[in-house]
Amino acid sequence: MEEVKILFIVNPAAGGGKALKVWTKNIYPILEKKKIEFDYLFTKKPYDGFNLALEGIKKGYKKIVSVGGDGTVNEIVNAIMLQDIIDPIEISVGSIGSGSGNDWGKSVGIPTNFEEAVINLQKDNFILQDVGKVSYIQKGVEKTRYFVNVAGMGFDAEVTYRANKSKKRLFGKLSYSLILFSVLFSFEDPYVEIKIDGKKVYENQALTLNVGICRYSGGGMMLTPKAKYDDGLFDITVVDKISVGTILANLRKIYDGSFINHQAVKTFRGKSIEITSKEKLYLEADGESLGDSPLYFEIFPQRLKVLSG
Structure with a gap:
């Protein structure tokens, strides 16, 4: 099965700047090491996560992953639910928590270890949530x-x-x-x-x-x-x-x-x-x-x- 390219949306301000460090020092090197097909975009202001996810969906991305806090996840989810290009259920959303809360990931069982979280994206294991x-x-x-x-x-x-x-x-x-x-x-x-x-x-x-x-x-x-x-x-x-x-x-x-x-x-x-x-x-x-x-x-x-x- 052909691997689906992942779009990462990174909120560099999340967690007081923690997300940017996590992306640069942890996640990006792991992605490169494992030769995973991906693109990434940085948010610059509130609701950028929504706009970037929406543009990604228009370009055909069906796997979108947040690197930030729960607020970044929320913006991506709103883009998925409000777009009328494809059925929302055809788009997968993930998160590598690096904000100040990251409560959602804990609730749905997303690994907190960065390498495990990346490997999990490759496996394409998923749940359907309300x-x-x-x-x-x-x-x-x-x-x-x-x-x-x-x-x-x-x-x-x-x-x-x-x-x-x-x-x-x-x-x-x-x-x-x-x-x-x-x-x-x-x-x-x-x-x-x-x-x-x-x-x-x-x-x-x-x-x-x-x-x-x-x-x-x-x-x-x-x-x-x-x-x-x-x-x-x-x-x-x-x-x-x-x-x-x-x-x-x-x-x-x-x-x-x-x-x-x-x-x-x-x-x-x-x-x-x-x-x-x-x-x-x-x-x-x-x-x-x-x-x-x-x-x-x-x-x-x-x-x-x-x-x-």
Whole structure:
């Protein structure tokens, strides 16, 4: 079988510049050593990943791999889902994580070892995973975005917004934990209403809300710990307004998912979700700050072909 040429889309700014070093010192030499057919392009500004992937699809690439963080993956996925050249399921997407989170790769079983990740691309092993679509408001205009991992609202979205703006760009748990503490004492819990598959399931003040296809987000947190990437359902986690002391006492449990056993946490599953709020409820998806409420989520079962271990 003829080997399909891979298009790598590299975000050199991901992980505070880590992605560029990983590409130059690790991935590129491995690709050359193994004589793999590939081309590569660098992003220069936000949403370049989308445009470069779209151009790649027009040129006939059917295997596109992100070298960056979850945000780069998200842009590539949006190009795959929005293009009308071929069926999205005919395009394979992969990732060699080198950003500050890389939670999606962990969720779908992509190897963290660079050489193993490259070998995995040659094997062409894949899974089919669900894709989410969210409608939201950005500067007064309704917009939509596809996502493949986790969307967060409320406290979670505020932490993500601050993390994306942070100039230090520290990595992983440390980065999110430091910013989390800075938001903790100033956040005002919005009053939200949630409908799942047309039925109202929640109406109260909420600290944070998450809609997940996969399990990991925020640098290793498990905010939707029971999510399955191919079951055709969103997992929804809602945390009621609680005291700072309660948050601090349960912070470690976010990393193993056991926080969902707390009485202030509600969990749901469904195919469509509508979220409204009295105040502006901010949204992030796959670590990208997007806009605010009202929000509507729908799921597309097993619509993404993922190169996985």
